[in-house]
Amino acid sequence: MTIPLIVYKSLRQHAFSSVITGLSIALAGALLMSVWSVKEQSHAAFTGLTGGFDAVLGVRSAKLQLVLNAIFHIEESPGNLALADYQEIQKNPNVQLAVPIAMGDNYRGYRLVGTTLEMFSQAEFAPGQRYRVRTPGRVFDPTAREAVVGSFVAQKLGLKRGDEIHPYHGLHFDEEKEHAEDYIVVGILEPSNTPADRVIWIPLEGIQKMTGHDPKAATDLSAVLVKLKAGSAIAGQRLNLMYNKEGSRLTFAWPIGQIMAQLFNKIAWFDHVLALVAYLVAMVATGSILASIYNSMNERRREIAILRALGARRSTIVSAIILEAAAIAASGMLAAFAGYFAIMTAVTSIVRAQTGVLLNPSAFHNVMVWAPLAMIGLSALAGIIPAMKAYRTDVAENLTPIS
Amino acid sequence: MTVLEISKLRKAFAGPEGLRSTVIDVSSLTLAEHAQAALRGESGSGKTTFLNLIAGILKPDSGTIKIAAREMSSLSEPQRDRLRATTIGYIFQTFNLLQGYTCLENVLLGMSFGPGVNREFAKALVKRVGLADRFNHYPRQLSTGQQQRVAVARALANRPKLVLADEPTGNLDQTNAREVLALIREACRENAAALLLVSHDREALAQFESVQDFHQLNQACAAANPAAEMTP
Secondary structure (H helix, E strand, O other): OHHHHHHHHHHHHOHHHHHHHHHHHHHHHHHHHHHHHHHHHHHHHHHHOOOOOOEEEEEOOOHHHHHHHHOOOOOOOOOOEOHHHHHHHHHOOOEEEEEEEEEEEEEOOEEEEEEOOHHHHOOEEEOOEEOOEOOOOOOOOOOOOEEEEOHHHHHHHOOOOOOEEOOEEOOOOOHHHEOOOOEEEEEEEOOOOOHHHHOEEEEHHHHHOOOOOOHHHOOOEOEEEEEEOOOHHHHHHHHHHHHHHHOOOEEEEOOHHHHHHHHHHHOHHHHHHHHHHHHHHHHHHHHHHHHHHHHOHHHHHHHHHHHHHOOOOHHHHHHHHHHHHHHHHHHHHHHHHHHHHHHHHHHHHHHHHHHOOOOOOOOOOOHHHHHHHHHHHHHHHHHHHHHHHHHOOOHHHHOOOOO | OEEEEEEEEEEEEEOOOOOEEEEEEEEEEEEEOOOEEEEEOOOOOOHHHHHHHHHOOOOOOEEEEEEOOEEHHHOOHHHHHHHHHHHEEEEOOOOOOOOOOOHHHHHHHHHHOOOOOOHHHHHHHHHHOOOHHHOOOOHHHOOHHHHHHHHHHHHOOOOOOEEEEEOOOOOOOHHHHHHHHHHHHHHHHHOOOEEEEEEOOHHHHOOOOEEEEHHHHEHHHHHHOHHHHHOO
16 A cells, blocks of 8 residues: 555656656557557468469569559559460369459559459358448449449449449559540449459459550450369469469469568568667657656655655665556556557558558557566666665655755 | 663764764663653754664664664664654654645555554544644645644654654744644653654753753763853
């Protein structure tokens, strides 16, 4: 009872510096937890998100570019492959499903992706989960100029069933490159929290035969999304050997998760820099507790002397100072959770807008346990230095007021 | 039964040039249970150092101090802290109240280092010193006389056997000084505590039957300033 009361009174007496120091801990803690959480969640989301496919077949190019372009819709297309290539892999006995896609146009910055009905009737973006069109609504007629809009695009552009859209040429929006065709929105996709939410789906032929496109490439495709049959490891290796080693014209990007993991390995240094910055901020914030309490020791000396004269042991005073440092850190870390949710909400919104991937700000991570414990522990350690100064306070010398 | 027994007590401090000079040299002093005694001494005569030695805040270089039959100078620091908290009440000239604590909390805190907190007794003490309507006032909201009253209540909080009062009226006007001194004496009597008061205030000292000259008691003082021994 005594030590908590001394701590409480001390925090009240030094309320301003305690609040400021607590806020610096809150910011540092929020940053540390956010950096960690974003890293973990984005790694899990991007390496685990395959759209339900195992591989991407495209023209000879970097596998990563193929995956980013065909699965995440965030990279330029490396070029086209022929319809025959699609037909060939479709017939391959190791392939369960092959869905062609074609790209090259946009509507106000959001990609138009041409595809076949298999994308909605057979592809599963997660086990047992197919892309579904909101009711009322339906999937496009492959022979008509109809579009199914991803949920994020619909939300951002305010598109609804029955709206008319005019595609623009290229993957980037340019008002002067409007195509002549009109497409009618016939359905809005239910949110899937995948990159599919960020695109507008139209019939494959719509992209291929859009006015202004090269008629010679009217049957070309941007990529083929491939789902292998069960036991896909061997099947994947066979196709990998066939396209990547024996062939030189096409690239078989497989397995998608591993290719994305390679991307994360390439940018691991950035993660490390972010983590280092977060650790440094945490150290500085912990140091601010030390500075804050240490700087107030001169004005506390008389109080400490009085407490000692009343019978308080040195150990009581030392414990109170250390507990005060820990209490500032603990209250700071409580506030850090508010900061964490604010940062995560902002990051989630940005990541979703850029990639369609949805992070979860309220998901539990181990960092939510170890970061507060580490911050409180470090702060308590930092409190040892002023506590030692308090320990050495000369009682007799400090009982008289400083005039 | 004696509550305080001092024998051959010596304490020296190193001066600025490194030479140690004896500040306290008291051959003997005793104080019986429930007794009230006063020491007369001028500023700088070592009175506060003497009380700090008795309270165990300072450790003597030699000699013995027995408080309620316990030898203070042979105890470890935590043991001295414990003995001080449970057996001694200390009233200071400058009150030494904790500014962030209310009147009642100052008394309760005094209890918390001793046998334990007794909220009802703390309230009774605060009422006894005439501050029943000031429980939740902070020291800055009290007059100097009221602050010293709180200090008196705090000193008695652990039902001490001995109360040390260091110039308790030094910062008070005459009226308040008279009232506070009477309060200290009465409260000590009521709580069966012996009282050792040091002061240079003639009016305060005149209230005591037993007044000893600290210059005569403290041989170090007498040696440093022989003329002081002649002071009536």
